[in-house]
Amino acid sequence: MKKGMMIALTMVAVVWVGFRALFSFFTVPTLIAASLAQSVPADHTDATNATILRQYLPLSSKITVMYLNGIDGGDNYYRTRYALYPLHFIDYWSWQHPNAGGYVWNTPRFSTAKSLLHLFAKDHVDYVIAIRDPKMLSLLPYSHAFNYLFRVDHQAVNQNKPFADTLIKVMSWS
Numbered sequence: 069m070k071k072g073m074m075i076a077l078t079m080v081a082v083v084w085v086g087f088r089a090l091f092s093f094f095t096v097p098t099l100i101a102a103s104l105a106q107s108v109p110a111d112h113t114d115a116t117n118a119t120i121l122r123q124y125l126p127l128s129s130k131i132t133v134m135y136l137n138g139i140d141g142g143d144n145y146y147r148t149r150y151a152l153y154p155l156h157f158i159d160y161w162s163w164q165h166p167n168a169g170g171y172v173w174n175t176p177r178f179s180t181a182k183s184l185l186h187l188f189a190k191d192h193v194d195y196v197i198a199i200r201d202p203k204m205l206s207l208l209p210y211s212h213a214f215n216y217l218f219r220v221d222h223q224a225v226n227q228n229k230p231f232a233d234t235l236i237k238v239m240s241w242s
Contacts, residue, residue: 118152131156132155180203194220195219198216213242214240
């Protein structure tokens with residue numbers, strides 16, 4: 069009797085987990101919309117940046133993006149991240165690497181060529197979005213007055229080429 073009861077409970081648990089997984093597959097976009105509705109709405113700049121980036125980024129969960137924004141404390145990062153779902157973003161903040169509210173330019177792992185190259189290789193970053201990020205743009209021959217989308221050249225990263233040779237400019241906008 070105990071063995072039969074365990075098998076029945078296991079089957080119920082498996083069916084329940086399967087149903088919840090299927091249900092969540094259909095509700096994720098709704099949950100994202102509800103979450104965004106409760107937060108501060110995206111401002112004109114966030115919406116414009118997301119619209120521009122959607123034209124140039126392949127929206128696939130297989131694409132990994134590093135978003136470096138030197139002018140906000142993380143809010144724009146999350147709004148852009150939600151607007152570009154299902155892209156995978158490298159997190160600004162984690163329990164292993166905490167920083168002050170998402171300000172990445174004063175965090176060594178996001179502001180030196182060596183650490184950025186390490187992240188490109190470790191996390192297989194496909195694209196870098198640089199929204200006037202002062203430290204990152206100071207490593208490159210580009211104006212700080214523009215926003216940039218770069219594609220990471222993994223062959224150059226693997227060959228240990230200089231930082232500026234690992235990024236290919238896709239586009240810029242102001």
